[in-house]
Amino acid sequence: MERRNFLKGAIMVVAGAAVPMSALELMDPRDVLAANPDLKWAFLVDTTKCVGCGMCVKACKTENGIPWTANVSRTWVERYVVTKEGKVWADCPKQARDGFTSPLLDENSAGMVSIQPDDIAKGFFVPKLCNQCDNPPCAQVCPVGATYKTPDGPILVDRTWCIGCGYCIQSCPYGARFFHPVLHVADKCTWCYHRLHHGMKTACVGACPFGARQIGNLRDPNDPVTQAVLDDRIGVLKAYFGTKPQAFYIGLSKEVD
Amino acid sequence: MSHVWRPLWVVIILVAGVLTFRHFYVPKDFGVQEQGYMYGFHRLSNEKEWMNFPISYKFSKDDSYCQQCHPGHVKSLLASPHAIIPCEDCHGPALNHPDNPPKLQIDKRRALCLRCHANLPYPGAGRNVVPGIDPVTHNPGQECVECHNPHNVMEGLQ
Numbered sequence: 001m002e003r004r005n006f007l008k009g010a011i012m013v014v015a016g017a018a019v020p021m022s023a024l025e026l027m028d029p030r031d032v033l034a035a036n037p038d039l040k041w042a043f044l045v046d047t048t049k050c051v052g053c054g055m056c057v058k059a060c061k062t063e064n065g066i067p068w069t070a071n072v073s074r075t076w077v078e079r080y081v082v083t084k085e086g087k088v089w090a091d092c093p094k095q096a097r098d099g100f101t102s103p104l105l106d107e108n109s110a111g112m113v114s115i116q117p118d119d120i121a122k123g124f125f126v127p128k129l130c131n132q133c134d135n136p137p138c139a140q141v142c143p144v145g146a147t148y149k150t151p152d153g154p155i156l157v158d159r160t161w162c163i164g165c166g167y168c169i170q171s172c173p174y175g176a177r178f179f180h181p182v183l184h185v186a187d188k189c190t191w192c193y194h195r196l197h198h199g200m201k202t203a204c205v206g207a208c209p210f211g212a213r214q215i216g217n218l219r220d221p222n223d224p225v226t227q228a229v230l231d232d233r234i235g236v237l238k239a240y241f242g243t244k245p246q247a248f249y250i251g252l253s254k255e256v257d
Numbered sequence: 258m259s260h261v262w263r264p265l266w267v268v269i270i271l272v273a274g275v276l277t278f279r280h281f282y283v284p285k286d287f288g289v290q291e292q293g294y295m296y297g298f299h300r301l302s303n304e305k306e307w308m309n310f311p312i313s314y315k316f317s318k319d320d321s322y323c324q325q326c327h328p329g330h331v332k333s334l335l336a337s338p339h340a341i342i343p344c345e346d347c348h349g350p351a352l353n354h355p356d357n358p359p360k361l362q363i364d365k366r367r368a369l370c371l372r373c374h375a376n377l378p379y380p381g382a383g384r385n386v387v388p389g390i391d392p393v394t395h396n397p398g399q400e401c402v403e404c405h406n407p408h409n410v411m412e413g414l415q
Binding site for chain 2: 048049050051052053054055058059062063064081098099100101102103117120121122123124125135136139140142145146147148149150151156158160161190193194195197198200201203206207209210211212
């Protein structure tokens with residue numbers, strides 16, 4: 001055997017052996033598509049557009065049958081007021097069910113706080129709701145399999161199966177879950193799963209006059225929400241928890257968490 | 258050997274009892290679904306139950322549904338800055354209106370208008386774009402709709 005041929009053959013054998021068997025496997029397109037369903041919902045909140053009217057909270061409570069007078073809500077709006085000295089005030093009276101109509105801040109047991117307009121450096125509103133995390137701690141901790149992540153994103157609660165232990169309510173870093181005062185089960189925002197599956201937007205998105213809330217499909221590259229998530233300067237809440245939240249925010253300030 | 262079998266029978270009967278109970282109590286479609294054991298352990302039919310949850314709000318695009326019967330109101334609304342407000346925000350959920358409910362409960366209270374129009378002194382907030390009043394000094398106790406037309410607000414005082 002010639003030296004040249006031996007080297008050629010050796011290189012070919014090594015190159016061939018370097019190709020793993022899995023690379024030669026033929027993939028079934030159906031399997032690939034099943035692993036990549038057509039729907040993956042994402043929420044986009046533009047905090048710069050929010051005026052704190054609370055119409056979203058009103059619509060959500062009505063649409064989803066959350067008791068009007070109980071201090072629980074699937075979505076809520078927080079008000080932040082930062083003074084020129086750098087002190088941060090925040091409040092959320094009745095989850096902003098009736099909007100923000102007074103300059104007084106509701107600091108619960110500390111009473112109503114009045115801040116002089118000249119002392120205010122900035123003030124703004126932040127709508128919040130369930131982030132429908134890709135790594136949802138609430139679904140992980142459920143001891144009975146009553147809460148789970150759907151293939152298209154939202155996390156739901158099986159009301160017939162929930163035992164009301166409250167473990168998920170404690171595990172949510174965003175405080176998005178609560179105990180339903182009438183049904184006595186854990187309750188949470190579903191991104192209006194029923195509306196989404198009838199081709200409608202969520203109630204809060206529909207109710208917002210200012211376009212501060214949007215919902216879209218991340219699998220659709222032409223969706224305005226997908227384009228904003230890809231191209232715009234967006235943030236998420238409490239990224240350090242590693243929950244991979246799917247509600248994205250425009251205009252987050254460092255005071256918000 | 259009966260001293261071994263007696264407690265063993267108790268255990269066997271207990272285990273069989275639990276398994277029998279579980280067989281009848283746990284729904285057939287309950288189990289680990291496609292999201293995996295950690296996030297997807299649930300009763301599959303519950304997804305369909307949530308999809309069939311009753312809808313209340315219509316929130317039709319450009320108020321085209323409301324326009325079919327109330328063209329005048331929608332036209333005057335669309336000509337005003339209030340065009341951005343969906344009809345159902347003030348008029349209430351109207352999915353099956355006019356069949357059910359035949360008449361909508363309109364929220365005409367001052368508090369509804371103040372949600373946007375109570376002035377809040379926040380630099381940089383979207384609230385500043387909306388014309389605001391001080392509810393304490395601006396005709397307290399009176400309803401806004403007594404003077405202002407909520408549809409076409411540019412129409413001037415009534």
